[in-house]
Amino acid sequence: MTSVKVTDLVKDYTLRSGLKHTRLRAVDHVSLELAPGRTVALVGESGSGKSTIAKILTRMERPTSGTVDVRLDDGTPVAGAHYRREVQMVFQDPFASLNPFHSIEHHIARPLKIHGRTRTRDETHARVLDMLERVNLGPAEHIASRRPHELSGGQRQRVAIARALAPGAQVLIADEPVSMLDVSIRLGVLNLLGRLQREDRLAVLYITHDLATARHFSDEIVVLYRGRVVERGPSDAVILDPHHAYTKLLALAAPDPERPGRVTSEAPVDREPIDNGTCYDHFAGEWREAGVPAAEAEAAVPAD
Amino acid sequence: MTADQRQAVLTVEDLTVVYETEAPVTAVKHADLVLHKGEILGLAGESGCGKTTLAYAVNRLHRPPARIATGRITFHGDDGDTDILALDDTRLRAFRWERLSMVFQGAMNALNPVTTVRAQLKDTLLAHRPRMSRKEIRERSEDVLTRVGVDPRRLGSYPHELSGGMRQRVMIAMAMLLEPQIMIMDEPTTALDVVVQRDILREIVRLRDELDFAVIFITHDLPLLLEISDRIAVMLDGEIVELETADRLYRDAQHPYTRKLLGSFPSLSGARGAFIRTGVDETAETAPALEEERA
Amino acid sequence: MTNLKPSSEPSVADSAELLAETSAEAGRKPRAGWRMLLPTMTPWLAVGLGLIAAITLFGLIGPLFVGDPRTIRDMGLTPPSADFWLGTTQTGQDVLAQLAYATRGSLQIGVIVGLLATALSAFFGIYGAYRGRVVDEAFSLFTNVFLVIPGLPLVIVISGFVPAESRGLWTIAIVLAVTSWAGSARVLRAQTLSVRNRDYVAASQVSGERPWRVIVVEILPNLLPVIASQFVFAVIAAILGEAGLSFIGLGASNSSTLGTMLFYAQNGFALSLGAWWWFVPPGLIIALFGMGLSLVNFSIDEIINPKLKNLRLHRKRARRAARLERELAQAAPQVPSQQTKETAR
Structure with missing residues (x-):
């Protein structure tokens, strides 16, 4: 069991054009917490900074300021090489995240070996087959010897999930894990993630632009707009009772067959919602300044 | 105004498109389709179902090794009918864009x-x-x-x-x-953010109302189609398995694949999906659960 | 516990490219990634490989069967005969024997320079691009400096400075390698920058892979075709460069190459005396070897850019589809329909 506490995260990028330097703030004082067995959805459009947060959490980028604190159940901080064992990521594009040159076995065997989960060749192979079966890929022996381009998108994403879990990760960052997949297999992959999460009590950060799956798949939703958190709360509350103008706009824009004919009837909404630097916190039931840490989310954890 | 009262602008009969590879692949199988004036016809299906091939063949934009094996495509213009498959190159060039134009997938980079x-x-x-x-x-x-x-x-x-x-x-x-009297749009909004996508859809519907052209709207996003189209054709493995008005398709889908597609999209505002996160195995069929929920 | 749902897998590909890929794969199932790196056998590749093999074989075992190329005989400039298949030089030396040794010398230079230049370009191109930031900037600058140094004049100057007696094979090889790696390094840097940004590289970093392993195991295999193509090109360039140096008398003093043969042929007035058997064979070997390597390079290009390969497959299929469509049109000449209304008007 591992939990993550992100406090006051800021990431600036410097853009150079000629002699001019401009600073772009991709992530602006974001705080969030990931607890074992809970899914937090990070919702926003492209450019909202959600992928930057994923990169910082997986240590592909350094934050400009702010801290990422990962602790085991007994309170030991996770640092150094252990960090990569605890925090893993599932990438968006299953067609790009597997090396076309290597077999499926290679992709899952490497993390096993790097983190010393297996010692001998036979043990590694057996564990690889185990992992493939856990993500419902079978016959495992057959799949293991394939190369990525011989598998379908859904199968590849299952391989990517197996790879992420191979080191024994307890924290999973899923960056738009189904947006590149065919619609009829999306729910299958999401449900797979859900099952693995229940089995291993994983802490999951589900990054998406799709409000509908965010609502059904997560316990808590954090809405990002231009790098800032504009609304957070239990998923049903955020979607069914949005407070911030931007969340309302997003909810309105998502197609919903329950409300047909909206496209023609509704008036065009203001596309630039006023960003007054505030964030509605459903846990506290009040507006706060963006950047102030959320109320203790643990209160909402279902007891089990 | 119902679809039946409207005049047809395009009739596709028994269209079959084959890719002549080492093992020939039939990408579109005996497709029949009638497009009415001023109608938005949704064409739904997943990658590889042949929806793009169908759209290209209608405009004869398909390139070898694809070839039209059987069928007839007739355009009913204000000045009489045109057999699109019989047009020679010069007249085909004049026909395209003037009568029937296309917005391609990822067109914004074109x-x-x-x-x-x-x-x-x-x-x-x-x-x-x-x-x-x-x-x-x-x-x-x-x-x-x-x-x-x-x-x-x-x-x-x-x-x-x-x-x-x-x-x-x-x-x-x-x-x-x-x-043009017909516009074919192949995933015109897929690469865009939802809010922008919404604006463009609204624009398309408004233009259709103003100018009364017909639209074939191709996408994998069924909820989106349900909102904007008059009728929807669902394609699976090159076949049109269901063609129905949007409302009836949503309320009373006949083909199991259509139901499966509908079930693949959790509803935003509806009851919280019981089929997720309750211990149901992810391999289980999701459609029945959704139906229960709707009932 | 299988979840292979055939109905949800894409069974019919929308684009011809995808089809080309899948159907090419359907026949044989490559297990290892290495197989993917081998070029498809085409007539051109076969000719190229044949030429290279024949010339290499000649350079390797030819010298074992011919006499001493330096033996001077009292029969200058005799045309090809039964005794001397390629005739003799001005001083009565056997041209065939010289050719065998010279081919060996040229190949040696070519391979040594090819390896050195490829290693240099790989180090500066790949490592710099992978590390990024300061290292990349520094390596880039260094590469650019070497790129703008005019190669041949520098080679002439360096070769001119080194006294003839210490101007060995290795000196020339190093001089040629140092002046020829920069272009390839730039190409490799660009390629590495693009591969480095792929998700699978990020994924292997996230899973805790060490940097050198990411480079060698994840990035390098995807660059191999490019590197192979650059190696082949470097070999051609080195053989030609060395021939040029030797021809102007600045070549290695202790070895004989095709360039030195041409140098002596020129000095012996072979051209004006009409002794074609003296200068045509070395020239022809250089040309044919270069051609063979280039043909191989074209095939490697198809691996680097699969579109080229698809283009070839595509043309074949397009012809078949067009033929079938014609046959169909002939079988059913005209479908009578009401569309003739428009044409009638």
Whole structure:
């Protein structure tokens, strides 16, 4: 069991054009917490900074300021090489995240070996087959010897999930894990993630632009707009009772067959919602300044 | 006005398209389709179901090794019927864009990066209407841009100066430049953010109401189709398995694949999906659960 | 516990490219990634490989069967005969024997320079691009400096400075390698920058892979075709460069190459005396070897850019589809329909 506490995260990028330097703030004082067995959805459009947060959490980028604190159940901080064992990521594009040159076995065997989960060749192979079966890929022996381009998108994403879990990760960052997949297999992959999460009590950060799956798949939703958190709360509350103008706009824009004919009837909404630097916190039931840490989310954890 | 009362603009009968590879693949199997005037016909299906091939074949844009094995495609214009498959090259060129235009997948990257929007609109106009005067060209260009909701002052801009949504609007403007009776749109909003996507859809529906052209709208996003189209055709493995009005398709889908597709989209505002996160195995069929929920 | 749902897998590909890929794969199932790197056998590749093999074999075992190329005989400039298949030089030396040794010398230079230049370009191109930031900037600058140094004049100057007696094979090889790696390094840097940004590289970094392993195991295999093509090109360039140096008398003093043969032929007035058997064979070997390597390079290009390969497959299929469509049109000449209304008007 591992939990993550992100406090006051800021990431600036410097853009150079000629002699001019401009600073772009991709992530602006974001705080969030990931607890074992809970899914937090990070919702926003492209450019909202959600992928930057994923990169910082997986240590592909350094934050400009702010801290990422990962602790085991007994309170030991996770640092150094252990960090990569605890925090893993599932990438968006299953067609790009597997090396076309290597077999499926290679992709899952490497993390096993790097983190010393297996010692001998036979043990590694057996564990690889185990992992493939856990993500419902079978016959495992057959799949293991394939190369990525011989598998379908859904199968590849299952391989990517197996790879992420191979080191024994307890924290999973899923960056738009189904947006590149065919619609009829999306729910299958999401449900797979859900099952693995229940089995291993994983802490999951589900990054998406799709409000509908965010609502059904997560316990808590954090809405990002231009790098800032504009609304957070239990998923049903955020979607069914949005407070911030931007969340309302997003909810309105998502197609919903329950409300047909909206496209023609509704008036065009203001596309630039006023960003007054505030964030509605459903846990506290009040507006706060963006950047102030959320109320203790643990209160909402279902007891089990 | 129901679909039946409307006049047909395009009839596709028994269309089969085959890819002549080592093992020939039939990408479209005996497709029958009637498109009515001013109608938005949704074409739904997943990658590889043949929906793009079908759209290309209608416009005879399919390239070898694809070939049309059987079928007939008839365009019912104001001035009589045209057998699209029998047109020779010159007349086909005149037919395309003038009567039937396309907005391609990822079209917003199809604009020429080194010339201005104005020059690209002008080129298209001159290619089909060589006698148009400068003034007419300018007026027409400004008119189409205004219609799609882009400031005509943007005419002098280069594509990279426009946002993705703006470029997509310019592409739609370009497709309606010659006032075609049919527009085929292949995933026109897939690469865009939801809010921008919404605006463009609204624009398409509004333009359809104003100008009364017919639209074939291709996408994998069924909820989106349910909202904007009059009728929806669902394709699976090259076959049109179901063709029904949007409302009836949603309320009473007949084909199991349609039900499966419908079940793949959790509803945003409906009851919280019981089929997720309750211990149901992810391999289980999701459609029945959704039906229970709706009932 | 299988979840292979055939109905949800894409069974019919929308694009011809995808089809080309899948159908090419359907026949044989490559297990290892290495197989993917081998070029498809085409007539051109066969000719190229044949030429290279024949010339290499000649350079390797030819010297074992011919006499001493330096033996001077009292029969200058005799045309080819039964005794001397390629005739003799001005001083009565056997041209065939010289050719065998010279081919060996040229190949040696070519391979040594090819390896050195490829290693240099790989180090500066790949490592710099992978590390990024300061290292990349520094390596880039260094590469650019070497790129703008005019190669041949520098080679002439360096070779001119080194006294003839210490101007060995290795000196020339190093001089040639140092002046020829920069272009390839730039190409490799660009390629590495693009591969480095792929998700699978990020994924292997996230899973805790060490940097050198990411480079060698994840990035390098995807660059191999490019590197192979550059190696082949470097070999051609080195053989030609060395021939040029030797021809102007600045070549290695202790070895004989095709360039030195041409140098002596020129000095012996072979051209004006009409002794074609003296200068045509070395020239022809250089040309044919270069041609063979280039043909191989074209095939490697198809691996680097699969579109080229699809283009070839595509043309074949397009012809078949067009033929079938014609046959169909002939079988059913005209479907009578009401669309003739328009044409009638």
